Amino acid sequence: xxxxxxxxxxxxxxxxxxxxxxxxxLEEFLEAGQYHNELxxxxxxxxxxxxxxxxxxxxxxxxxxxxxxxxxxVWHEECLSAA
Numbered sequence: 290x291x292x293x294x295x296x297x298x299x300x301x302x303x304x305x306x307x308x309x310x311x312x313x314x315l316e317e318f319l320e321a322g323q324y325h326n327e328l329x330x331x332x333x334x335x336x337x338x339x340x341x342x343x344x345x346x347x348x349x350x351x352x353x354x355x356x357x358x359x360x361x362x363v364w365h366e367e368c369l370s371a372a
Contacts, residue, residue, distance in 0.1 A: 299345045300353060306372035307357070309364065312336030318368060326354050332362045339372045 301307050310318070315336050319328045340357040347353060353366035 300366055301342045301345070301355065301369060301371070303342050303344060305342050306339055307342060307355070307369040308372045309335050309338050309340065309357075309360070310368045310370070315368060318365070326363045326365065328365075328368070329362050332360075332364075335360050 309315070312333055313336075315328060315333050319330065319333070338360065340360045343356045343358045345353055345355050355364045355366070355369060357364060
């Protein structure tokens with residue numbers, strides 16, 4: 290939720306490369322289930338991969354939800370880092 294840029298400002302711009310968190314982090318994130326648009330179990334297979342940001346949406350409270358090129362589902366900001 291706005292790690293460095295604040296609320297409702299994308300941490301990662303469209304077209305930028307991001308690294309998806311490792312599988313262990315994704316499993317914990319899925320189990321916690323505390324955010325909008327929770328992960329789906331099939332997304333765990335993409336842990337550690339690099340992908341380009343296709344789009345970003347914002348929810349009330351500042352949650353950033355990303356769609357990545359060639360990777361299924363939506364991804365919360367907490368599951369991504371700069372590649």
